Amino acid sequence: MERRICTWRALNGGEQDIIFRQEHPPGRLGLELSRKALSIAEEQEAKLWELRVAASLARLRRDQGRRAEARDLLAPIYGWFPSGSPPST
DSSP states (O other): OHHHHHHHHHHHOTTSOOOOOOOOOTTHHHHHHHHHHHHHHHHTTOHHHHHHHHHHHHHHHHHTTOHHHHHHHHHHHHTTSTTSSOOOO
16 A cells, blocks of 8 residues: 555655545445454354344344344344243343
Protein backbone atom coordinates (compact mmCIF):
# COMPACT_ATOMS: atom_id res chain seq x y z
CA MET A 1 0.00 0.00 0.00
CA GLU A 2 2.79 2.38 0.90
CA ARG A 3 4.43 1.73 -2.46
CA ARG A 4 1.15 2.56 -4.24
CA ILE A 5 0.93 5.85 -2.36
CA CYS A 6 4.52 6.78 -3.17
CA THR A 7 3.99 5.95 -6.85
CA TRP A 8 0.74 7.91 -6.97
CA ARG A 9 2.35 10.93 -5.31
CA ALA A 10 5.31 10.77 -7.68
CA LEU A 11 2.94 10.90 -10.65
CA ASN A 12 0.34 13.35 -9.30
CA GLY A 13 2.07 15.55 -6.75
CA GLY A 14 2.83 15.02 -3.11
CA GLU A 15 0.49 17.40 -1.31
CA GLN A 16 -2.89 16.01 -2.39
CA ASP A 17 -5.15 13.81 -0.27
CA ILE A 18 -5.30 10.22 -1.43
CA ILE A 19 -8.37 8.03 -1.17
CA PHE A 20 -8.37 4.40 -2.24
CA ARG A 21 -12.03 3.43 -2.42
CA GLN A 22 -13.06 -0.02 -1.32
CA GLU A 23 -16.29 -1.68 -2.29
CA HIS A 24 -18.15 -3.65 0.37
CA PRO A 25 -21.62 -4.98 -0.38
CA PRO A 26 -24.08 -3.88 2.34
CA GLY A 27 -23.92 -6.12 5.39
CA ARG A 28 -21.15 -8.35 4.08
CA LEU A 29 -18.49 -7.11 6.48
CA GLY A 30 -20.87 -7.31 9.44
CA LEU A 31 -21.83 -10.87 8.53
CA GLU A 32 -18.19 -11.90 8.19
CA LEU A 33 -17.35 -10.35 11.56
CA SER A 34 -20.32 -12.07 13.20
CA ARG A 35 -19.21 -15.44 11.85
CA LYS A 36 -15.70 -14.78 13.13
CA ALA A 37 -17.09 -13.79 16.55
CA LEU A 38 -19.10 -17.01 16.68
CA SER A 39 -16.03 -19.04 15.80
CA ILE A 40 -13.95 -17.33 18.49
CA ALA A 41 -16.68 -17.80 21.09
CA GLU A 42 -16.85 -21.51 20.24
CA GLU A 43 -13.06 -21.90 20.47
CA GLN A 44 -12.95 -20.14 23.84
CA GLU A 45 -16.07 -21.94 25.10
CA ALA A 46 -17.59 -18.55 25.89
CA LYS A 47 -21.17 -19.79 26.00
CA LEU A 48 -22.85 -16.44 26.67
CA TRP A 49 -21.14 -14.81 23.67
CA GLU A 50 -21.80 -17.84 21.51
CA LEU A 51 -25.50 -17.63 22.41
CA ARG A 52 -25.68 -13.87 21.72
CA VAL A 53 -23.96 -14.06 18.33
CA ALA A 54 -25.84 -17.19 17.24
CA ALA A 55 -29.17 -15.62 18.24
CA SER A 56 -28.33 -12.47 16.30
CA LEU A 57 -27.33 -14.43 13.19
CA ALA A 58 -30.43 -16.63 13.53
CA ARG A 59 -32.68 -13.53 13.63
CA LEU A 60 -31.00 -12.26 10.48
CA ARG A 61 -31.53 -15.61 8.73
CA ARG A 62 -35.16 -15.73 9.90
CA ASP A 63 -35.76 -12.21 8.56
CA GLN A 64 -34.26 -13.29 5.23
CA GLY A 65 -36.72 -16.20 5.09
CA ARG A 66 -33.95 -18.75 5.74
CA ARG A 67 -35.59 -20.41 8.74
CA ALA A 68 -33.83 -23.78 8.33
CA GLU A 69 -30.43 -22.07 8.56
CA ALA A 70 -31.60 -20.14 11.62
CA ARG A 71 -32.66 -23.41 13.28
CA ASP A 72 -29.34 -25.04 12.38
CA LEU A 73 -27.47 -22.19 14.08
CA LEU A 74 -29.47 -22.51 17.29
CA ALA A 75 -29.80 -26.31 17.51
CA PRO A 76 -26.39 -26.95 19.13
CA ILE A 77 -27.03 -24.19 21.67
CA TYR A 78 -30.44 -25.59 22.62
CA GLY A 79 -28.63 -28.87 23.29
CA TRP A 80 -26.84 -27.22 26.24
CA PHE A 81 -30.09 -27.09 28.19
CA PRO A 82 -31.52 -30.22 29.86
CA SER A 83 -35.03 -29.59 28.51
CA GLY A 84 -33.75 -28.88 25.01
CA SER A 85 -34.66 -25.19 25.13
CA PRO A 86 -33.36 -22.23 27.12
CA PRO A 87 -35.14 -21.41 30.38
CA SER A 88 -37.79 -18.73 30.10
CA THR A 89 -37.36 -15.58 32.15
